[in-house]
Amino acid sequence: MTLSVNFNARIDFPKVVPVLGTIPPEWDLKRAGSLARALGTRIKVVDAGPWYIARDERLAVEVYQGSNSFRFTRRDVDGEARDGTDGAPDRDTAIAIAQEWLAPYWPADAEVDIDSVTEREILVATRDEREPKQLLAGLDVNVRFAHRGFALLGSGAKAKVAVRRDGSVSEAYRFWRDLAPNGEATTRSLDELYERFSASDLFADLTDNSARAEVVSARFGYLTLPPTEPMPELSPVLELQGTLETEHQRYDFTRYVAAVAPDDRDRDRKVTNAHPALVIA
Amino acid sequence: MGTIGIEWVQKYNGLQGNLSNTKAQAEGFYNTLSATRQFNWGDDLAWDQDFEQSGEGSPTAGTDTTWADDVDFVFFSGHGSPSGFLFGKSIDDAVARPGDIAWGNRQLEWIALDACNVLERDGVFNRWGWPVFEGLHTILGFHTTTGDEPDRGRLLAQYLNAGWSVREAWIRCCQDTEGSATWWAYLRADAAGTDTYNDHWWGKGSVSNDPSNPTSLFYARGTC
Numbered sequence: 001m002t003l004s005v006n007f008n009a010r011i012d013f014p015k016v017v018p019v020l021g022t023i024p025p026e027w028d029l030k031r032a033g034s035l036a037r038a039l040g041t042r043i044k045v046v047d048a049g050p051w052y053i054a055r056d057e058r059l060a061v062e063v064y065q066g067s068n069s070f071r072f073t074r075r076d077v078d079g080e081a082r083d084g085t086d087g088a089p090d091r092d093t094a095i096a097i098a099q100e101w102l103a104p105y106w107p108a109d110a111e112v113d114i115d116s117v118t119e120r121e122i123l124v125a126t127r128d129e130r131e132p133k134q135l136l137a138g139l140d141v142n143v144r145f146a147h148r149g150f151a152l153l154g155s156g157a158k159a160k161v162a163v164r165r166d167g168s169v170s171e172a173y174r175f176w177r178d179l180a181p182n183g184e185a186t187t188r189s190l191d192e193l194y195e196r197f198s199a200s201d202l203f204a205d206l207t208d209n210s211a212r213a214e215v216v217s218a219r220f221g222y223l224t225l226p227p228t229e230p231m232p233e234l235s236p237v238l239e240l241q242g243t244l245e246t247e248h249q250r251y252d253f254t255r256y257v258a259a260v261a262p263d264d265r266d267r268d269r270k271v272t273n274a275h276p277a278l279v280i281a
Numbered sequence: 282m283g284t285i286g287i288e289w290v291q292k293y294n295g296l297q298g299n300l301s302n303t304k305a306q307a308e309g310f311y312n313t314l315s316a317t318r319q320f321n322w323g324d325d326l327a328w329d330q331d332f333e334q335s336g337e338g339s340p341t342a343g344t345d346t347t348w349a350d351d352v353d354f355v356f357f358s359g360h361g362s363p364s365g366f367l368f369g370k371s372i373d374d375a376v377a378r379p380g381d382i383a384w385g386n387r388q389l390e391w392i393a394l395d396a397c398n399v400l401e402r403d404g405v406f407n408r409w410g411w412p413v414f415e416g417l418h419t420i421l422g423f424h425t426t427t428g429d430e431p432d433r434g435r436l437l438a439q440y441l442n443a444g445w446s447v448r449e450a451w452i453r454c455c456q457d458t459e460g461s462a463t464w465w466a467y468l469r470a471d472a473a474g475t476d477t478y479n480d481h482w483w484g485k486g487s488v489s490n491d492p493s494n495p496t497s498l499f500y501a502r503g504t505c
Contacts, residue, residue: 049439049443050439051443079448079449079478080478080501082478115461116462116504118503120501120503121402121501122500123402123406123500123501124497124498124499124500125497125498125500126496126497126498127411127496132500140503144461153460155456155457155458155505158461160456160504173456175457201301202299202300202301204299205292205293205295205299206295206298207295213298225432226432226436226457227457228439228457229432246295246296246297246298247296248296248297248367249367251360251397253426254426254428255429277302277431278428278431
């Protein structure tokens with residue numbers, strides 16, 4: 001006996017979708033140094049493997065060699081607001097500051113969406129106080145990117161700006177890969193994608209007697225890997241979110257199923273990351 | 282050079298859904314950090330009692346002084362919940378629960394629990410509070426669910442090797458590998474004469490004295 005997955009999500013997505021190739025980043029010490037200087041430091045940039053890094057006691061700029069991504073960090077502020085900077089600006093102010101900070105760095109071929117504004121929260125417990133004290137180290141303005149109407153999923157296409165109470169930016173990053181559409185590919189049917197998901201290792205040892213599984217949302221998009229990882233093409237996937245309940249626990253899951261079979265790609269092109277490890281083939 | 286150990290679970294033998302990338306994730310940490318490697322237990326060889334204190338909780342079969350509490354840094358990758366982190370082999374009860382745990386009274390300084398919801402905010406001090414911290418510096422984890430992904434352990438090790446503090450390295454590797462719906466979290470202890478906020482991996486910067494009798498616990502969380 002196997003586990004029957006209950007699919008409560010139906011979506012429509014194109015039968016043919018663009019292949020989104022990426023343009024390899026052209027970072028070198030000089031370009032990374034120029035970015036670091038634009039972000040406020042003249043510290044010498046060093047090659048640290050996955051990153052070019054300019055770092056001193058005041059701030060750090062990290063450039064990801066595997067993608068068109070970078071990170072900015074103020075190092076002279078306390079990340080837990082223990083220096084008397086507890087608090088946060090209002091949400092609209094934080095968004096305006098984030099948009100202004102990111103404006104020079106918006107990807108040209110991306111649609112931009114403010115995904116959320118969240119608190120960076122610290123709770124401090126001491127032995128002689130019954131209730132923990134709450135501190136805020138600012139607000140995180142979280143940005144998602146899309147391309148030609150398609151969602152860009154995963155960690156490799158997003159941005160964040162952390163805004164402190166006084167309106168200064170303590171941290172920020174932009175994770176991105178420049179895109180180059182490279183032909184088209186035929187997508188698998190929704191039923192086939194659901195079948196592949198049901199047959200995945202996630203459910204291999206579960207049965208209807210021992211567990212219940214339900215998919216509550218599905219969306220088509222392109223999976224992006226961490227900004228440290230070279231990625232010649234983004235991966236077209238169906239993102240499935242749902243719940244799995246066993247005798248011991250109930251928990252939420254998010255999984256990605258490859259929406260395009262490798263056989264449907266142009267055989268002339270070199271596809272080196274057809275299915276990343278976190279994608280169900 | 283500091284010492285490390287890892288445990289990971291992909292096959293849950295019907296107790297939970299299986300996972301696909303915990304081995305790669307944990308071994309990425311193990312094979313990348315500049316450290317002396319002490320143990321690597323996976324699937325049916327990963328046991329909850331390796332993390333539990335002898336004589337604590339129920340059952341009381343803990344052996345952490347031989348395993349988790351006998352190294353400087355442990356990385357666990359598998360399922361989790363606010364009440365503990367989960368194993369696929371019922372040697373004990375297949376759950377390492379806070380009530381079974383006292384870390385740092387032998388060696389452990391840092392532990393990464395790469396598992397869903399272990400450091401969920403509500404009630405975190407009641408679950409993972411004072412009894413757990415007996416010299417332990419920091420627990421790294423998540424407030425929310427997190428992805429079954431292969432890169433985070435390696436990235437954590439790369440950031441530590443590059444000289445970032447433990448908390449900076451954890452936040453960075455989480456932001457690199459998760460969407461912004463996921464919340465990283467950590468819980469650290471301090472006492473008079475300690476400074477775990479500025480902890481680094483051994484040989485890469487300052488390391489605090491052990492907060493053997495902590496006076497403050499700091500819980501932090503933010504979106505990836």
